[in-house]
Amino acid sequence: MTPTPYLTDVHVQARDAARLFADKVVAPQADATEENEHIPRELFKAMGNAGYLAIRVPEADGGSGCDLLTECLVVEEISRACCGVASSMFPMLLVSSVLSRFGTPAQKERYLSGIACGEIVCSIAISEPGAGSDAAAITTTAKRQGDSYVINGSKTYITNGPDADFVMVLAYTDRSARGKGLSLFLIDKGTAGFGVARKLNKAGNKSSKICELFFQDCVVSASALLGGVEGGFRNLLAAVTNSRVTFAARSLGVAQAALDASLAYADLRSAFGRKISQFQAIHFKLADMSTQLEAARLMTHQAAWMAGQGMSIVKYAAMAKLFASERAVEITSEAVQIHGGYGYMMDAPIQRYWRDARALTIAEGTSEIQRQTIAKQLGIQV
Ligand SMILES: Cc1cc2nc3c(=O)[nH]c(=O)nc-3n(C[C@H](O)[C@H](O)[C@H](O)COP(=O)(O)OP(=O)(O)OC[C@H]3O[C@@H](n4cnc5c(N)ncnc54)[C@H](O)[C@@H]3O)c2cc1C
Structure with missing residues (x-):
């Protein structure tokens, strides 16, 4: 991932640690969790130990005390390894942030540290x-x-x-x-x-x-x-707005996985005596996928950074979610195309990225609802 201007050294460290965790802990289990349609509690606990389930909850409440941008960096890396595992992080991240803001001391004590360490799933x-x-x-x-x-x-x-x-x-x-x-x-x-x-x-x-x-x-x-x-409703709104930015980051992760796999395959696969990457039709696809992904990442990081500065991000969160999720659908679909018949086979991970990405324009507010939110923010009566 190319660094964006919004990242501090602390963010880069958090991203690198999350990447290592995703590669070492999540990716090796991805085939099994997908096949069994089950995330073992041990994996929730490992994510909890790494501080990834209550990222924005203050440390005093048992969380990691980080900002929305850090949450985005972590979720992108987990989603790159397995979008389905990242999916299960969402309720934990959202519920923990609402609880830490509005929960009574008794509610926080009962649930928050349990979510943070992965003992409690919600x-x-x-x-x-x-x-x-x-x-x-x-x-x-x-x-x-x-x-x-x-x-x-x-x-x-x-x-x-x-x-x-x-x-x-x-x-x-x-x-x-x-x-x-x-x-x-x-x-x-x-x-x-x-x-x-x-x-x-x-x-x-x-x-x-x-x-x-x-x-x-x-x-x-x-x-x-x-x-x-x-x-x-009021209490949920701010949390859902932030969650849309994190959802955009989840879209980046699965799109990045599809791009990485496509780059590797295009360099490996030959047709008509040449690597397929040498065909303009293929390398233009890869160039477009990479460009769209970088644009989506910039929008996501900008929205998360703005939240950290205390700015209103309703419009920017909707834009980031809309743009990143729609690009993820396109990029994963192009990845299937680049892989040819192999891309459509259940043995290859490519079809999984494509199936996973398809949910991203629906859940956490559909693309149509994001557009409606953006239109309202532009002052249009909808
Ligand atoms: C994988 C996945 C996980 C989910 N997880 C959760 C969860 O944990 N908790 C939870 O509560 N929900 C969850 N959802 C539900 C999700 O939030 C809803 O699917 C989503 O909000 C859309 O609602 P709907 O499916 O009822 O579609 P509908 O609201 O019926 O929409 C159908 C179509 O009409 C369009 N539409 C609706 N209203 C408008 C409008 N005003 N203008 C233009 N178009 C419009 C929609 O964009 C869509 O294309 C999940 C969904 C998915 C797919």
């Missing part, structure tokens, strides 16, 4: 069968009953759901206030009335499990409320 549950992009249209409710809340509803596409020790759930505490009456709850595995409805079978990122969850008269203590009643 999920974030917003999407529902009837509401994805339009999160305000969710129908899960949490009704106050004395010192408790009773949760009813269902959630879908929940990353880490089948293995999660607890889930951060968005639910309406006041259904009369669309978008505003939403609150967050921390619900532990094993709570009566809460469970996995069914596991889902994804096209890519197979290492990372995903499922539907059900909540049926699920009673939780009022102490499970995170960030105050009806603060749910």
